[in-house]
Amino acid sequence: MSRQLPIVAVTPFPRAAAGALRDAQLRANLGRATRTIRDKRAAVVAEVPDWDRLRDRAARVKDDVIDRLPELVAQFARAATAAGATVHHAVDAAAANTVVTELVRAQGVDRVVKVKSMATQEIGLNEALAAAGVTAVETDLAELIVQLADDTPSHILVPAIHYNRGQIRELFARRMPGFHADSDDPAVLAGAAREYLRRTFLAARVAICGANFAVAETGSLVVVESEGNGRMCLTLPDTLIAVVGVEKLLPRFADLGDFLRLLPRSSTGERMNPYTSIFTGVTPGDGPRRLHVVLLDNGRRRMAADPVGRAALRCIRCSACLNVCPVYERVGGHAYGSVYPGPIGAILSPQLTGQDAGHNATLPYASTLCGACYDVCPVKIDIPAILVHLRQTGPKPAAERAAMAWLAWTMRDRRRWRAALRTARAGGRPLRVLTRRHGGRLRRAPWPLSAWTAHRDAPLPAAESFRDWWHRTHDS
Amino acid sequence: MTPELSALFAARAGDYRAGVHPCTPAELPDLLATLLAGASGVVLPAGTPPEWTARLGRPTLSGDTLTAAQLDAPGLAVLTGCALAVAETGTLVLDGGVAQGRRLLTLVPDHHVCVVRAAQIVADVPDLVIALPDPTRPLTMISGPSATSDIELNRVEGVHGPRRLDIVCLPPHR
Amino acid sequence: MRIALFVTCLNDAFFPRVGIATVTVLERLGHTVTFPAGQSCCGQLHANTGYPDPARVLERSTEAAFAGHDVVVSPSGSCVAHLRAHTRLPVHELSELLVDVLAVTDVGARFPHRVTYHPTCHGLRMLRLGDRPRRLLGAVRDLELLDLPEPEQCCGFGGTFALKNAAVSGAMLDDKCAHAVATGADYLAAADSSCLAHIGGGLARRPGAPRPVHYAEILAATGPGTGP
Structure with a gap:
């Protein structure tokens, strides 16, 4: 398959971000939404006295999973198979898409219903199905909005976070058959989606889902959702196909106790999401008669081999890091060029694809390293540390490399550093005179410092360095 | 188990706009009749205790054989019990056991009434995953009515699952 | 107390007044400040921009410059964080030193603004x-x-x-x-x-x-x- 995966940035992040910044409506929508969710999360997290210990435990469980991936994959496959599921292993996106497409074809349908799933987004499943003549109907409200708008998701939890209610009403009026409400009340809009999809659910014969967790011990899959579209897809059609990244595994069923406390509080800011479905294989008389589980690697085992970067595999896709990220809040998800946006996307996309894919090497720089993401991560992924690690192991411009080497060479020797300070001071002298009316600050500088002065004045080297002051006042 | 757990469960379930109705065993038949008075019919899973339906006065349908399309009939309600409930989160847990039935019974009708005995309430989710009699049964955890936060991250109730959820809580001792 | 000052490269070149202020406060409180001249940059800039090798060189040279000092202070949160993560220096951010180590909050300042x-x-x-x-x-x-x-x-x-x-x-x-x-x-x-x-x-x-x-x-x- 030659199609670019939807986790490869086709535009360098700085350029995409600068474009997004020009959309004032987008910034307003994102600002309002992320502020709402940040406050809700903070309130429900504050209710849990042992939150930090919970995060530590969850991190340890996930690290154990990453250590034992092949073993747990095999254990899950055995248990799920014993419970009546058919387990498939997909090494990459192309393999997963082929398996799913063939399974859908085997049922003779040209239409499937889908539960929101990051794994299927990651592999571009909908596009692959479309190429095979199969329409995939997204049933999550936000995914439906994005699909009706021919848009791409911009948030892990709320793919349509970049739309406000007025824009959604307009979109429904234009693209949703039978919609004729004047109100942009979210309850009315949600009600419209209910009417629109009900017939689709009742007629569906094949559903495709992901999983939030997969329990190796029992072969169970866990789907966490709010609307009930997930339950519709998991119980009404005859055939259910689950595409599950291997990092979703948990060793024991009892591990769910911690993770089901962490996930809803971190993602929607609720103590518990409205619906969680846990199912193991097939149950005669209840739900689908055929369950296929496609276990997806797509770069995960390679990630697991990186001693620093592997912690990104702990991610449970809660999106708390997006909601607190000052960069994400201002530019939105599309700028990251991947279905995984925000801080987690900046460490996940380049690792899944390798940094040579598209412009994914620009993503680790899409952060000030402010650390807000690490603070809220329910599995304690040190995202800033991984960003730095990816910068250190990724490609770099030759001029920057030379400048950095020269700077370090100068700084590591006391005499060279002192000489450099004096040179800078001397060079700054005429500028200090010229810029006196700006308080000794530079308003316009030549490239590359023009990137600085485009937004702010630049300071000039002081008339006397600290060490010269010290020498003058303390060394005599 | 304790009265405190029951109270916490009731408060937390109420936080997510489930109707919460504490009652004694003696009051139960009348309360259920009141809650279901507007239903065109009441779907009953296998094993529903007869006292739940004693005063119903509405047509009842056996949940065993209904198709999804039949369950989609206007005005249907479903009356179930549950396997366990979680106080901290106000969550009902159904496992397809007695008086619970298939998963679609509590999904397609627009009104779900669930009877919870105090003895079924555990403190928090970790207690739940240990207390489940058989974790490999099809499990559904329900916390309030169907909802979405997809529009401006504001939670609104009522999407694909039941838009109305009533929880009837029976006291600790029987 | 003898306190070694890590002034940071940025303050040294551009904002010496910050280093001078740090010295002024500590001396006013009766402490002896030293300035190991071998110091320059902690390596944070290099590390965070993606250059671990030069960063390591600067971390080591900073460590060497402060070898033998029991208390190191710096008026820079980010440099202290970097040194704490990458060296074994006993380094305190100024407010940590004042509040935790020296147990003062009132340093005798007046600032009518x-x-x-x-x-x-x-x-x-x-x-x-x-x-x-x-x-x-x-x-x-x-x-x-x-x-x-x-x-x-x-x-x-x-x-x-x-x-x-x-x-x-x-x-x-x-x-x-x-x-x-x-x-x-x-x-x-x-x-x-x-x-x-x-x-x-x-x-x-x-x-x-x-x-x-x-x-x-x-x-x-x-x-x-x-x-x-």
């Missing part, structure tokens, strides 16, 4: 400075401390982020400056000269905006009508 405080990210989330700088500022005579809206939001500096993602950095800076202006303060104080250079460069373009100041400069101020 309205001040708002921006907690920089490294101080806030890596060092967990908490309210230490605010407690120190709160004990300064005649200083009126004003709350900054959304204080924990990053200012958008981020080292080379300010150059590589100039547009986003500028947008974050705009919001930080707007919040600072909204306080009506005379000064915006912070614990990192790097963030202050960025915020101050933005504030300089807004008439009537607060002026940037390192909180060490406030702690060093005494006389009537003093300003840094």
